Amino acid sequence: MPADIIEPFDAAVLREANAIHCALLGCDAPVDLQHQYASALRIAGLGDRVGIDIGRLIDRDVDLEAIEIALRRRNPRNPLTQRFHVVCYLAEVRPDNYDRFVNERRRFTTGSLILAGHLLRSACKHVKGRCLLRWHDIR
Protein backbone atom coordinates (compact mmCIF):
# COMPACT_ATOMS: atom_id res chain seq x y z
CA MET A 1 0.00 0.00 0.00
CA PRO A 2 1.41 3.45 -0.80
CA ALA A 3 2.82 5.08 2.33
CA ASP A 4 0.91 8.34 1.91
CA ILE A 5 -2.49 6.70 2.27
CA ILE A 6 -1.86 4.49 5.28
CA GLU A 7 -2.80 6.95 8.02
CA PRO A 8 -4.94 8.36 9.46
CA PHE A 9 -8.11 6.40 8.98
CA ASP A 10 -11.58 7.36 10.04
CA ALA A 11 -12.56 5.10 12.94
CA ALA A 12 -16.08 4.87 11.55
CA VAL A 13 -14.78 3.46 8.26
CA LEU A 14 -12.66 0.88 10.07
CA ARG A 15 -15.68 -0.14 12.13
CA GLU A 16 -17.68 -0.41 8.91
CA ALA A 17 -15.05 -2.76 7.45
CA ASN A 18 -15.20 -4.89 10.56
CA ALA A 19 -19.01 -5.06 10.54
CA ILE A 20 -19.13 -6.09 6.89
CA HIS A 21 -16.39 -8.68 7.45
CA CYS A 22 -18.43 -10.10 10.35
CA ALA A 23 -21.54 -10.22 8.18
CA LEU A 24 -19.70 -12.01 5.38
CA LEU A 25 -17.28 -14.30 7.18
CA GLY A 26 -18.57 -14.42 10.75
CA CYS A 27 -15.45 -13.01 12.43
CA ASP A 28 -13.65 -9.73 13.05
CA ALA A 29 -11.60 -8.24 10.24
CA PRO A 30 -7.81 -8.18 10.65
CA VAL A 31 -6.51 -4.65 11.27
CA ASP A 32 -4.57 -4.49 7.99
CA LEU A 33 -7.70 -5.50 6.04
CA GLN A 34 -9.57 -2.65 7.73
CA HIS A 35 -6.82 -0.26 6.64
CA GLN A 36 -6.89 -1.62 3.10
CA TYR A 37 -10.66 -1.15 3.04
CA ALA A 38 -10.37 2.48 4.12
CA SER A 39 -7.65 3.13 1.52
CA ALA A 40 -9.69 1.49 -1.23
CA LEU A 41 -12.68 3.73 -0.49
CA ARG A 42 -10.43 6.77 -0.34
CA ILE A 43 -8.78 6.00 -3.69
CA ALA A 44 -12.18 5.36 -5.25
CA GLY A 45 -13.37 8.67 -3.85
CA LEU A 46 -16.27 7.01 -2.06
CA GLY A 47 -15.30 7.78 1.51
CA ASP A 48 -18.04 10.34 2.02
CA ARG A 49 -20.56 9.33 -0.65
CA VAL A 50 -22.41 6.64 1.19
CA GLY A 51 -26.06 7.56 0.83
CA ILE A 52 -26.81 5.08 3.61
CA ASP A 53 -25.93 5.72 7.22
CA ILE A 54 -24.03 2.49 7.74
CA GLY A 55 -22.76 3.64 11.14
CA ARG A 56 -26.32 4.01 12.39
CA LEU A 57 -27.19 0.53 11.13
CA ILE A 58 -24.14 -0.94 12.87
CA ASP A 59 -25.08 0.85 16.10
CA ARG A 60 -28.51 -0.70 15.93
CA ASP A 61 -27.00 -4.14 15.20
CA VAL A 62 -29.03 -4.43 12.02
CA ASP A 63 -28.48 -7.43 9.71
CA LEU A 64 -26.27 -5.78 7.07
CA GLU A 65 -26.25 -8.87 4.90
CA ALA A 66 -30.05 -8.84 4.62
CA ILE A 67 -30.09 -5.15 3.77
CA GLU A 68 -27.33 -5.66 1.19
CA ILE A 69 -29.30 -8.41 -0.59
CA ALA A 70 -32.42 -6.27 -0.68
CA LEU A 71 -30.52 -3.24 -1.95
CA ARG A 72 -28.68 -5.32 -4.55
CA ARG A 73 -32.01 -6.44 -6.03
CA ARG A 74 -32.97 -2.80 -6.33
CA ASN A 75 -29.61 -1.51 -7.64
CA PRO A 76 -26.59 -3.83 -8.09
CA ARG A 77 -24.14 -0.92 -7.79
CA ASN A 78 -25.49 0.58 -4.57
CA PRO A 79 -22.90 1.83 -2.03
CA LEU A 80 -23.46 -0.99 0.46
CA THR A 81 -23.02 -3.73 -2.14
CA GLN A 82 -19.87 -1.99 -3.38
CA ARG A 83 -18.51 -2.05 0.16
CA PHE A 84 -19.35 -5.74 0.55
CA HIS A 85 -17.49 -6.41 -2.71
CA VAL A 86 -14.42 -4.54 -1.47
CA VAL A 87 -14.27 -6.56 1.75
CA CYS A 88 -14.88 -9.77 -0.20
CA TYR A 89 -11.99 -9.08 -2.61
CA LEU A 90 -9.64 -8.10 0.19
CA ALA A 91 -10.54 -11.16 2.26
CA GLU A 92 -10.24 -13.53 -0.68
CA VAL A 93 -6.51 -13.01 -1.21
CA ARG A 94 -5.63 -13.78 2.39
CA PRO A 95 -4.20 -17.29 2.79
CA ASP A 96 -6.16 -17.89 6.01
CA ASN A 97 -9.40 -17.51 4.00
CA TYR A 98 -8.36 -19.89 1.21
CA ASP A 99 -10.68 -22.70 2.28
CA ARG A 100 -13.65 -20.33 2.41
CA PHE A 101 -13.24 -19.37 -1.25
CA VAL A 102 -11.77 -22.47 -2.89
CA ASN A 103 -13.16 -25.99 -2.67
CA GLU A 104 -10.62 -28.66 -3.54
CA ARG A 105 -12.73 -31.66 -2.63
CA ARG A 106 -15.08 -33.41 -5.04
CA ARG A 107 -18.39 -33.54 -3.16
CA PHE A 108 -21.26 -33.17 -5.58
CA THR A 109 -24.09 -34.19 -3.23
CA THR A 110 -22.90 -32.17 -0.26
CA GLY A 111 -22.18 -29.20 -2.50
CA SER A 112 -25.64 -29.36 -4.05
CA LEU A 113 -27.26 -29.49 -0.61
CA ILE A 114 -25.17 -26.56 0.61
CA LEU A 115 -26.09 -24.58 -2.50
CA ALA A 116 -29.79 -25.34 -2.02
CA GLY A 117 -29.53 -24.32 1.62
CA HIS A 118 -27.92 -21.03 0.70
CA LEU A 119 -30.54 -20.33 -1.94
CA LEU A 120 -33.23 -20.74 0.69
CA ARG A 121 -31.24 -18.64 3.15
CA SER A 122 -30.76 -15.89 0.56
CA ALA A 123 -34.49 -15.83 -0.17
CA CYS A 124 -35.22 -15.45 3.56
CA LYS A 125 -32.55 -12.75 3.86
CA HIS A 126 -34.10 -10.92 0.93
CA VAL A 127 -37.50 -10.85 2.58
CA LYS A 128 -35.91 -9.76 5.86
CA GLY A 129 -33.89 -7.11 4.04
CA ARG A 130 -36.95 -5.62 2.39
CA CYS A 131 -38.64 -5.37 5.78
CA LEU A 132 -35.52 -3.75 7.26
CA LEU A 133 -35.38 -1.21 4.43
CA ARG A 134 -38.90 -0.12 5.29
CA TRP A 135 -38.34 -0.26 9.02
CA HIS A 136 -35.18 1.87 8.87
CA ASP A 137 -36.50 4.06 6.07
CA ILE A 138 -33.63 3.32 3.67
CA ARG A 139 -34.30 4.43 0.12
Add this chain to the structure above:
Amino acid sequence: MLDVGHRASPSRLNGNLYDVRKSPERRDVDLFSELIGDEFESLHNIFHPYLSPKLKAPRMRFVTAGADDLSPVTSDDRFAVSFAAGGMANAWGAGLYRFTAAEFAGYPIALSDIEPYYDAITAKVGISGEDDDLAPFFGPSRALLPSVTVPSLGRALLGRYRRRRRSMNRQGLYIGRPRLAVLTRAHDGRPAYRYEALEFFRPNDPAVYNPAYTLDELVSRGDVRYRSGVLVESYRETPTAVTVSARDSATGEPLTFTCCSRTPTTPRRFPSSTRCSRICRSSIR
Protein backbone atom coordinates in the same frame (compact mmCIF):
# COMPACT_ATOMS: atom_id res chain seq x y z
CA MET B 1 9.06 1.02 -36.19
CA LEU B 2 7.71 3.71 -33.91
CA ASP B 3 5.58 2.57 -31.03
CA VAL B 4 4.36 3.68 -27.62
CA GLY B 5 5.19 0.14 -26.56
CA HIS B 6 4.23 -0.12 -22.91
CA ARG B 7 5.79 -3.18 -21.28
CA ALA B 8 4.76 -5.23 -18.25
CA SER B 9 6.38 -4.76 -14.89
CA PRO B 10 7.88 -7.98 -13.52
CA SER B 11 5.63 -10.22 -11.44
CA ARG B 12 6.79 -12.23 -8.44
CA LEU B 13 4.10 -14.83 -8.97
CA ASN B 14 5.72 -18.17 -9.59
CA GLY B 15 4.18 -21.63 -9.45
CA ASN B 16 0.53 -22.63 -9.38
CA LEU B 17 -1.82 -19.82 -8.33
CA TYR B 18 -3.67 -22.01 -5.83
CA ASP B 19 -0.46 -23.19 -4.18
CA VAL B 20 0.75 -19.60 -3.98
CA ARG B 21 -2.54 -18.51 -2.43
CA LYS B 22 -2.28 -21.17 0.26
CA SER B 23 1.26 -20.31 1.32
CA PRO B 24 2.60 -17.14 -0.32
CA GLU B 25 5.42 -16.81 2.23
CA ARG B 26 7.04 -19.96 0.86
CA ARG B 27 7.45 -18.26 -2.50
CA ASP B 28 8.15 -14.82 -1.09
CA VAL B 29 5.08 -13.34 -2.78
CA ASP B 30 3.01 -10.41 -1.51
CA LEU B 31 -0.45 -11.56 -2.57
CA PHE B 32 -1.99 -8.15 -2.01
CA SER B 33 0.41 -6.44 -4.44
CA GLU B 34 0.10 -9.16 -7.07
CA LEU B 35 -3.64 -9.89 -6.95
CA ILE B 36 -5.24 -6.65 -5.69
CA GLY B 37 -2.55 -4.07 -6.41
CA ASP B 38 -1.07 -1.16 -4.46
CA GLU B 39 -3.55 1.16 -6.18
CA PHE B 40 -6.37 -1.38 -5.74
CA GLU B 41 -6.42 -2.04 -9.48
CA SER B 42 -8.35 -5.31 -9.19
CA LEU B 43 -11.25 -3.49 -7.51
CA HIS B 44 -11.79 -1.46 -10.69
CA ASN B 45 -15.13 -3.01 -11.62
CA ILE B 46 -16.67 -2.26 -8.25
CA PHE B 47 -16.43 1.49 -8.74
CA HIS B 48 -15.87 2.06 -12.45
CA PRO B 49 -17.28 0.89 -15.79
CA TYR B 50 -16.60 -2.73 -16.63
CA LEU B 51 -13.08 -3.77 -17.58
CA SER B 52 -12.31 -7.34 -18.65
CA PRO B 53 -10.92 -9.45 -15.78
CA LYS B 54 -7.90 -10.11 -18.01
CA LEU B 55 -7.11 -6.40 -18.05
CA LYS B 56 -7.79 -5.21 -14.52
CA ALA B 57 -5.19 -7.07 -12.45
CA PRO B 58 -2.28 -4.87 -11.34
CA ARG B 59 0.38 -6.48 -13.55
CA MET B 60 -1.96 -6.48 -16.57
CA ARG B 61 -2.75 -2.78 -16.43
CA PHE B 62 0.08 -1.96 -18.83
CA VAL B 63 -2.04 -3.41 -21.66
CA THR B 64 -4.49 -0.50 -21.59
CA ALA B 65 -2.27 2.02 -19.76
CA GLY B 66 -2.56 5.59 -21.02
CA ALA B 67 -5.13 4.70 -23.67
CA ASP B 68 -7.57 7.39 -22.59
CA ASP B 69 -4.93 10.08 -23.07
CA LEU B 70 -3.11 8.68 -26.10
CA SER B 71 -5.87 7.31 -28.29
CA PRO B 72 -7.66 9.53 -30.80
CA VAL B 73 -10.60 7.17 -30.34
CA THR B 74 -12.53 7.39 -27.11
CA SER B 75 -12.86 3.96 -25.59
CA ASP B 76 -16.01 2.98 -23.77
CA ASP B 77 -17.48 -0.07 -22.09
CA ARG B 78 -17.61 -1.96 -25.37
CA PHE B 79 -13.96 -2.00 -26.37
CA ALA B 80 -10.52 -1.28 -25.03
CA VAL B 81 -7.50 0.28 -26.72
CA SER B 82 -3.93 -0.85 -26.14
CA PHE B 83 -0.61 0.95 -26.55
CA ALA B 84 1.43 -1.96 -25.22
CA ALA B 85 4.09 -3.73 -27.27
CA GLY B 86 2.09 -6.64 -28.65
CA GLY B 87 -1.19 -4.80 -28.13
CA MET B 88 -4.29 -6.53 -26.87
CA ALA B 89 -2.62 -9.91 -27.53
CA ASN B 90 -1.00 -9.42 -24.13
CA ALA B 91 -4.39 -10.38 -22.72
CA TRP B 92 -5.97 -12.43 -25.48
CA GLY B 93 -7.68 -15.79 -25.28
CA ALA B 94 -5.09 -17.19 -27.73
CA GLY B 95 -7.69 -18.68 -30.09
CA LEU B 96 -6.35 -18.99 -33.65
CA TYR B 97 -8.70 -20.27 -36.33
CA ARG B 98 -8.44 -20.44 -40.09
CA PHE B 99 -11.17 -19.13 -42.33
CA THR B 100 -12.80 -21.90 -44.35
CA ALA B 101 -13.36 -22.13 -48.10
CA ALA B 102 -17.05 -21.36 -47.55
CA GLU B 103 -16.18 -18.18 -45.68
CA PHE B 104 -14.01 -17.04 -48.60
CA ALA B 105 -16.89 -17.52 -51.07
CA GLY B 106 -17.48 -14.33 -53.00
CA TYR B 107 -14.08 -12.86 -52.08
CA PRO B 108 -11.49 -12.03 -54.76
CA ILE B 109 -9.01 -14.28 -52.95
CA ALA B 110 -9.42 -17.97 -52.28
CA LEU B 111 -8.49 -20.13 -49.32
CA SER B 112 -5.74 -21.71 -51.43
CA ASP B 113 -4.08 -18.27 -51.74
CA ILE B 114 -3.99 -17.88 -47.98
CA GLU B 115 -3.17 -21.41 -46.88
CA PRO B 116 0.63 -21.16 -47.25
CA TYR B 117 0.53 -18.22 -44.84
CA TYR B 118 -1.72 -20.05 -42.42
CA ASP B 119 0.80 -22.90 -42.48
CA ALA B 120 3.68 -20.48 -41.91
CA ILE B 121 1.88 -18.92 -38.93
CA THR B 122 1.08 -22.34 -37.51
CA ALA B 123 4.74 -23.33 -37.78
CA LYS B 124 5.99 -20.07 -36.24
CA VAL B 125 3.45 -19.49 -33.47
CA GLY B 126 2.86 -23.09 -32.43
CA ILE B 127 -0.85 -23.88 -32.33
CA SER B 128 -2.28 -26.69 -30.24
CA GLY B 129 -5.43 -28.50 -31.27
CA GLU B 130 -6.87 -31.72 -32.55
CA ASP B 131 -8.34 -33.29 -35.66
CA ASP B 132 -11.84 -33.63 -34.26
CA ASP B 133 -15.42 -32.69 -35.15
CA LEU B 134 -14.53 -29.01 -35.32
CA ALA B 135 -11.85 -29.48 -38.00
CA PRO B 136 -14.34 -28.66 -40.81
CA PHE B 137 -14.85 -25.29 -39.12
CA PHE B 138 -11.32 -24.62 -37.90
CA GLY B 139 -9.33 -25.95 -40.85
CA PRO B 140 -6.87 -28.80 -41.32
CA SER B 141 -4.91 -30.10 -38.36
CA ARG B 142 -1.52 -30.41 -40.03
CA ALA B 143 1.46 -29.22 -37.96
CA LEU B 144 -0.70 -28.72 -34.85
CA LEU B 145 0.82 -29.39 -31.45
CA PRO B 146 -1.05 -31.77 -29.12
CA SER B 147 -4.14 -30.25 -27.58
CA VAL B 148 -4.06 -28.65 -24.13
CA THR B 149 -5.25 -30.87 -21.30
CA VAL B 150 -8.98 -30.54 -20.78
CA PRO B 151 -10.14 -30.36 -17.13
CA SER B 152 -12.54 -32.92 -15.71
CA LEU B 153 -15.73 -30.99 -16.46
CA GLY B 154 -14.66 -30.53 -20.08
CA ARG B 155 -13.78 -34.22 -20.36
CA ALA B 156 -17.20 -35.17 -19.02
CA LEU B 157 -18.86 -32.86 -21.55
CA LEU B 158 -16.84 -34.31 -24.43
CA GLY B 159 -17.61 -37.85 -23.28
CA ARG B 160 -21.34 -37.19 -23.27
CA TYR B 161 -21.11 -35.49 -26.64
CA ARG B 162 -19.31 -38.48 -28.17
CA ARG B 163 -21.99 -40.85 -26.91
CA ARG B 164 -24.72 -38.75 -28.52
CA ARG B 165 -22.74 -37.37 -31.43
CA ARG B 166 -25.11 -38.42 -34.22
CA SER B 167 -28.22 -36.85 -32.79
CA MET B 168 -26.34 -33.71 -31.77
CA ASN B 169 -24.75 -33.33 -35.21
CA ARG B 170 -28.20 -33.72 -36.79
CA GLN B 171 -29.28 -30.71 -34.74
CA GLY B 172 -26.23 -28.76 -35.87
CA LEU B 173 -24.23 -29.05 -32.64
CA TYR B 174 -20.52 -29.93 -32.86
CA ILE B 175 -18.09 -29.96 -29.94
CA GLY B 176 -14.31 -30.31 -29.97
CA ARG B 177 -11.04 -28.89 -28.73
CA PRO B 178 -10.06 -25.27 -29.31
CA ARG B 179 -7.16 -24.25 -31.50
CA LEU B 180 -4.92 -22.24 -29.21
CA ALA B 181 -1.63 -20.42 -29.58
CA VAL B 182 -0.55 -22.20 -26.43
CA LEU B 183 2.49 -24.46 -26.56
CA THR B 184 2.00 -27.95 -25.23
CA ARG B 185 5.65 -28.74 -25.86
CA ALA B 186 8.73 -26.56 -26.24
CA HIS B 187 8.73 -24.78 -29.58
CA ASP B 188 10.78 -22.08 -31.26
CA GLY B 189 12.76 -21.32 -28.13
CA ARG B 190 9.71 -21.07 -25.88
CA PRO B 191 8.75 -23.58 -23.13
CA ALA B 192 5.56 -25.63 -22.87
CA TYR B 193 2.55 -24.39 -20.92
CA ARG B 194 2.71 -25.22 -17.20
CA TYR B 195 -0.97 -24.97 -16.16
CA GLU B 196 -0.27 -22.47 -13.39
CA ALA B 197 -3.62 -20.64 -13.69
CA LEU B 198 -1.86 -17.27 -13.66
CA GLU B 199 -3.03 -15.89 -17.02
CA PHE B 200 -5.19 -13.24 -15.36
CA PHE B 201 -2.42 -12.00 -13.08
CA ARG B 202 1.02 -12.64 -14.59
CA PRO B 203 1.74 -11.17 -18.03
CA ASN B 204 3.89 -12.63 -20.79
CA ASP B 205 3.59 -16.35 -20.20
CA PRO B 206 6.16 -17.55 -22.74
CA ALA B 207 3.97 -20.53 -23.68
CA VAL B 208 1.14 -18.26 -24.84
CA TYR B 209 2.01 -16.50 -28.08
CA ASN B 210 2.30 -12.74 -28.05
CA PRO B 211 3.30 -10.67 -31.13
CA ALA B 212 5.78 -8.85 -28.90
CA TYR B 213 7.86 -12.06 -28.90
CA THR B 214 8.17 -11.89 -32.69
CA LEU B 215 8.83 -8.15 -32.52
CA ASP B 216 11.66 -8.70 -30.03
CA GLU B 217 13.04 -11.45 -32.24
CA LEU B 218 13.02 -9.17 -35.30
CA VAL B 219 14.68 -6.39 -33.33
CA SER B 220 17.36 -8.68 -31.92
CA ARG B 221 18.08 -10.01 -35.41
CA GLY B 222 18.43 -6.47 -36.69
CA ASP B 223 15.53 -6.86 -39.13
CA VAL B 224 13.59 -4.06 -37.46
CA ARG B 225 14.77 -0.87 -35.81
CA TYR B 226 12.39 -0.17 -33.00
CA ARG B 227 11.83 2.93 -30.93
CA SER B 228 9.35 2.88 -28.08
CA GLY B 229 7.86 5.80 -26.21
CA VAL B 230 6.68 7.46 -29.42
CA LEU B 231 3.07 8.18 -30.25
CA VAL B 232 2.64 8.63 -34.02
CA GLU B 233 0.02 11.27 -34.77
CA SER B 234 0.24 11.64 -38.56
CA TYR B 235 2.48 11.10 -41.56
CA ARG B 236 3.02 12.81 -44.87
CA GLU B 237 4.22 11.07 -48.02
CA THR B 238 6.26 12.70 -50.74
CA PRO B 239 7.88 11.02 -53.74
CA THR B 240 11.14 10.71 -51.86
CA ALA B 241 10.29 10.40 -48.19
CA VAL B 242 7.73 9.83 -45.49
CA THR B 243 7.64 12.37 -42.69
CA VAL B 244 6.12 11.22 -39.44
CA SER B 245 4.79 13.64 -36.87
CA ALA B 246 4.80 12.19 -33.40
CA ARG B 247 5.20 13.05 -29.77
CA ASP B 248 6.99 11.55 -26.83
CA SER B 249 4.31 9.45 -25.11
CA ALA B 250 5.63 10.31 -21.64
CA THR B 251 6.45 14.01 -21.93
CA GLY B 252 4.28 15.10 -24.86
CA GLU B 253 7.29 16.65 -26.56
CA PRO B 254 6.79 16.92 -30.34
CA LEU B 255 8.99 14.67 -32.49
CA THR B 256 9.53 14.43 -36.23
CA PHE B 257 10.95 11.46 -38.09
CA THR B 258 11.79 11.35 -41.77
CA CYS B 259 11.94 7.94 -43.39
CA CYS B 260 14.07 7.24 -46.41
CA SER B 261 13.06 7.21 -50.03
CA ARG B 262 10.77 4.43 -51.14
CA THR B 263 11.25 5.09 -54.84
CA PRO B 264 12.47 2.22 -57.01
CA THR B 265 15.59 4.20 -57.90
CA THR B 266 17.40 3.00 -54.79
CA PRO B 267 16.34 -0.61 -54.39
CA ARG B 268 19.70 -1.89 -53.18
CA ARG B 269 20.04 0.57 -50.37
CA PHE B 270 16.45 0.37 -49.23
CA PRO B 271 14.74 -2.95 -49.90
CA SER B 272 10.97 -2.65 -49.90
CA SER B 273 10.46 -4.90 -46.88
CA THR B 274 12.27 -2.41 -44.69
CA ARG B 275 11.48 0.72 -46.59
CA CYS B 276 10.24 2.63 -43.60
CA SER B 277 12.29 0.98 -40.92
CA ARG B 278 15.39 3.04 -41.54
CA ILE B 279 15.08 6.36 -39.87
CA CYS B 280 17.48 8.69 -41.69
CA ARG B 281 16.88 11.70 -39.63
CA SER B 282 15.33 12.17 -36.29
CA SER B 283 14.91 15.61 -34.93
CA ILE B 284 13.22 17.11 -31.95
CA ARG B 285 11.63 20.45 -32.59
